[in-house]
Amino acid sequence: MSDRKAWVKPTITPHRTGLSNKFGSNHRQQWAADIEGVPVAELLARHGSPLFVISERVLRDNARRLRRAFSTRYPRVRFAWSYKTNYLGAVCAVMHQEGAWAEVVSEFEYRKARALGVPGERIVFNGPCKSRGALETAVAEGALVQIDHLDELYALEDVARTTGRSIPVALRLNFDTGYTETWSRFGFNLESGQALDAVRRIAANARLRLVGLHSHLGTFILDTRAYVAQINTLYGFMEAIEAETGCLIEYLDIGGGFASQNALQGIYLPPEQAAPSPEQYADAICTALLAAGQTRLRAGKPLPVLVLETGRAVVDSAEMLVTRVVANKRLPDGRRGVVLDGGINLLFTALWYNHAVMPTRPLEGLAEETVLYGPLCMNIDVMRQSVMLPQLDVGDSLVFSHVGAYNNTQWMQFITLRPAVVMISESGAVDVVREAETLETVTSPENLPERLMELFPGGLPD
Numbered sequence: 175m176s177d178r179k180a181w182v183k184p185t186i187t188p189h190r191t192g193l194s195n196k197f198g199s200n201h202r203q204q205w206a207a208d209i210e211g212v213p214v215a216e217l218l219a220r221h222g223s224p225l226f227v228i229s230e231r232v233l234r235d236n237a238r239r240l241r242r243a244f245s246t247r248y249p250r251v252r253f254a255w256s257y258k259t260n261y262l263g264a265v266c267a268v269m270h271q272e273g274a275w276a277e278v279v280s281e282f283e284y285r286k287a288r289a290l291g292v293p294g295e296r297i298v299f300n301g302p303c304k305s306r307g308a309l310e311t312a313v314a315e316g317a318l319v320q321i322d323h324l325d326e327l328y329a330l331e332d333v334a335r336t337t338g339r340s341i342p343v344a345l346r347l348n349f350d351t352g353y354t355e356t357w358s359r360f361g362f363n364l365e366s367g368q369a370l371d372a373v374r375r376i377a378a379n380a381r382l383r384l385v386g387l388h389s390h391l392g393t394f395i396l397d398t399r400a401y402v403a404q405i406n407t408l409y410g411f412m413e414a415i416e417a418e419t420g421c422l423i424e425y426l427d428i429g430g431g432f433a434s435q436n437a438l439q440g441i442y443l444p445p446e447q448a449a450p451s452p453e454q455y456a457d458a459i460c461t462a463l464l465a466a467g468q469t470r471l472r473a474g475k476p477l478p479v480l481v482l483e484t485g486r487a488v489v490d491s492a493e494m495l496v497t498r499v500v501a502n503k504r505l506p507d508g509r510r511g512v513v514l515d516g517g518i519n520l521l522f523t524a525l526w527y528n529h530a531v532m533p534t535r536p537l538e539g540l541a542e543e544t545v546l547y548g549p550l551c552m553n554i555d556v557m558r559q560s561v562m563l564p565q566l567d568v569g570d571s572l573v574f575s576h577v578g579a580y581n582n583t584q585w586m587q588f589i590t591l592r593p594a595v596v597m598i599s600e601s602g603a604v605d606v607v608r609e610a611e612t613l614e615t616v617t618s619p620e621n622l623p624e625r626l627m628e629l630f631p632g633g634l635p636d
């Protein structure tokens with residue numbers, strides 16, 4: 175190969191006022207030709223583009239690091255995998271192999287967990303919309319129902335009465351920590367007395383046994399003090415209701431919400447500085463739990479099990495989306511636009527993250543402010559509003575990283591078909607864990623009434 179540099183078409187970058195640095199944003203030229211040792215070109219040639227790629231190694235490492243962070247600081251910890259964060263069977267299976275229960279928020283997710291082989295007694299059933307049938311199944315199979323509202327409590331009372339079963343239950347609570355916006359639409363409110371009323375009603379029912387308290391503060395919570403406030407509030411409530419009703423709370427479920435290493439739009443600091451590490455979350459939470467638990471220990475009562483439903487912090491960095499450049503354009507305001515073959519219908523999280531974007535070869539030339547568009551014929555289809563990149567050629571590939579959370583569940587079949595998802599094992603084997611959609615995937619649930627089968631009854635239109 176010659177050492178001569180390739181000629182690159184010169185570009186003029188206009189200076190813009192209002193920028194903190196008139197020489198433009200800093201950018202580091204990084205590239206990677208492979209993922210987990212497998213060449214990206216080979217992955218695309220085999221499985222098509224765009225393509226989701228999951229690293230099993232990173233997924234397991236993240237799950238183990240989180241477990242280690244908590245179990246070395248608190249003696250009783252349980253993880254329940256948040257299905258809605260990513261319910262691809264292969265992802266759930268890895269999480270279960272790593273010792274997690276399933277945390278589901280719908281009948282569909284419940285059935286998915288059961289179909290994968292998770293026993294009912296290892297399922298935490300959350301969510302505001304559990305049908306009567308779903309509650310009956312969950313109770314019969316020994317799942318832990320975390321009650322969201324009074325109508326669900328009435329339904330469970332009725333299930334207990336009609337089946338003659340004794341049912342262990344938990345309550346989802348909401349309250350103000352002072353650090354996060356209160357998600358008051360889920361669970362029973364503490365400050366208004368609604369939660370205490372529900373506890374008293376459960377205590378009065380001989381067939382219901384309150385064994386757990388649950389709260390989920392929100393998501394991408396950057397301030398660990400929110401969790402300390404959560405623990406202290408849950409603990410105070412637990413002690414008060416145990417004293418009043420004689421119940422014994424076996425576990426405190428603090429939900430999910432830890433931030434991943436993704437760049438949230440509008441946050442100035444890079445993710446590695448903005449987001450606490452698993453150890454920092456664990457330190458804050460377990461210190462608060464142990465401090466609150468001292469009087470309990472002295473009274474000879476067991477410490478409650480800590481349940482975590484961590485989603486995005488575990489799976490986000492384990493998955494990437496590989497896309498290809500379809501076209502280059504020059505926008506009227508001077509910026510470069512690049513059209514990619516993967517769009518926002520696949521990468522829902524591009525709406526609030528600045529996903530890291532990496533080329534798969536070293537790029538020549540000056541980096542320029544670039545807008546990355548997806549392939550949809552829709553104005554909202556923007557994968558990155560602004561990223562510094564040198565010239566890309568049609569056919570070049572770009573890798574979006576940290577896409578494992580909330581994309582394979584919230585993606586949409588819209589205008590284009592959804593692509594394949596592959597998982598690379600720790601030994602480098604590539605398995606297709608979700609096939610690329612075909613026309614039949616979309617049309618097979620449709621029915622065409624017979625009267626509509628002939629398209630042009632009057633002959634072909636002019």
Ligand SMILES: Cc1ncc(COP(=O)(O)O)c(C=O)c1O
Nearest residue numbers: 256390393430431483484485486
């Ligand atoms: C009840 C519950 N648990 C767990 C999670 C997972 O949260 P995260 O992905 O932020 O960790 C969610 C997400 O919204 C949730 O609603």
